Amino acid sequence: MNDTASPKTFLPYGRQQIDAEDEQAVLDVLRGDWLTTGPAVDAYEEAFADRVGAQHAVACSSGTAGLHMAAIAIGLDFGDVVVVPSVTFLATANAVRYVNADVLFADVDPETGLVGAEQIARAIAGLSEGTVKAIFPVHLTGHTVDIASLRSAFPHLAMVEDACHALGGEYDAGKGMVPVGSCPLGGITMFSTHPVKTIATGEGGVLTTNSQVLANRLRWARNHGMVREPERFQNRVMGFENGEAAPWYYEMHLPGYNYRLSDVNAALGLSQLRKLDRFVARRRALRQRYAERIDALGPHVAMQKVAQGCNPAWHLAVALIDFAALGTTRTAVMNALRDRGIGTQVHYIPVHRQPYYAKRYGPLNLPGADAYYARCLSLPLFPAMEESDVDRVVDELADVLKL
Structure with missing residues (x-):
């Protein structure tokens, strides 16, 4: 397959690059036992976390779904305010509204399009302490927000990095360069794997974090809020029979969504990740x-x-x-x-x-x-x-x- 763009072809602003290896990876899943969330998703998450240097990766159906899951995981609700740079895609702000929190738009640098600590400080000036709960900085076009300065200036705020554009990039975390998504300063990083992004899964997203608590909440939000681990069961009578965990049993501790990624998408993503x-x-x-x-x-x-x-x-x-x-x-x-x-x-x-x-x-x-x-x-x-x-x-x- 020749993926080289001919000088006479139409040049879109962006597109995926798929080769025979990607096609074979998808065919292998189609011929296997799993189509929906299964072993390919597990392998993809493990490889993704390893690639960006994070302890946990949670794959989902889109970048928008990922932002919504992150908003749920950090506990946003009525009365909370989240700072979002105005130069971003709709989803960054909409995810805040999905959980009934409010958006506080911050300005950006006119040359880079990136938000910084100065712009965030101007946005929140005059608000009462405790009103603002989180920051959703956006790594625009591939280059990155100064996360270290944001964490230093606003240590008490939760942070969700919108890194849809930044997979494979690095930034200075204060003690040297680290991969985007490694989350050395805490919080959650969200990536998109839409076809025009750096790697493609068709539609899809991945969230990374170093917090086991946040990773658990992201997975709950992804799958209807369901909990299947016996050690987390709250109803011990229904969850166990004669001291044994009931193999069919599950609980819902919070409402969640169907934001799962299929094994078909994950197989493509795992193949793309190698490139x-x-x-x-x-x-x-x-x-x-x-x-x-x-x-x-x-x-x-x-x-x-x-x-x-x-x-x-x-x-x-x-x-x-x-x-x-x-x-x-x-x-x-x-x-x-x-x-x-x-x-x-x-x-x-x-x-x-x-x-x-x-x-x-x-x-x-x-x-x-x-x-x-x-x-x-x-x-x-x-x-x-x-x-x-x-x-x-x-x-x-x-x-x-x-x-």
Whole structure:
């Protein structure tokens, strides 16, 4: 199978790369005894935890499901407030609302799109102590939030890292570089394995943590709140017969959901995980090529600034373009590039601008988020691309922008 993108093919902003090994892994499950959650999920979770250096990994049906599970696991409820950067996908904020907590939107750096301790401090200024319960920082496009500074500034707050874009990356945890997902400073990290992400399971997500308590809660939330371990049974009469655990018995200690991942998806994920280092290296090389070419286009076009203290595993290649200064609009540029066989996207519309949240919390002044959004454009980036594909994208972009 030739996965190399031809110069004449349409280049989407992102896509999965599937090979014969991946196909065989899925076929092996289809021909086996398990289709739903079974031994392939166990193997995938074990390999994932080992890869990122965490004690526990919990696979689930999507990144959104993972965020919801994390919100449940840390105990969010009515009256709680969670700080979420406005530049993210809807799911980061929506997961907070799923558990009836409230979102407090924070601004971001206009060049990196990342939230920092300064922006969070501004967001929570004036709130009474104890109102804010958690932070959901977002590792945007592949580079990472300064988690060490957040933990130092807000040691009392629970933390759920939205790392949908950051699998394979590293950040400085204060005592050297660590893999994203290793959770050296506590909390939970959530990854997405949607097809455009670094590895794909079709749909899917994975959460990592070093807390046995949080891992147990995540698994309960994933599977209807069911508990099957005899040592955790609360009804000892129903759970045991003559001192033996009843083999059919289970209990529900909290309401949960059907957020399980199937063995079919997990088999694909395990196969993809073996290629993670290769995928990340290719993404880094392509993104570097973009930086070399884009930054030479003039003062009104630049690649997204790389945050300090991290070694990104690039999910997206984002150019920041001053469309107004160039006498055009983003819509015109995207449409012109599409007509030339190049797909682009915008990541993301600031969530505080969405009608639901604007009505709920009123108008917010987040100039960093608005400035980043006004200029960002995600260009094609996926491992099957060649440097010539990057050159094609940049040449066409320059032509459309009349540079």
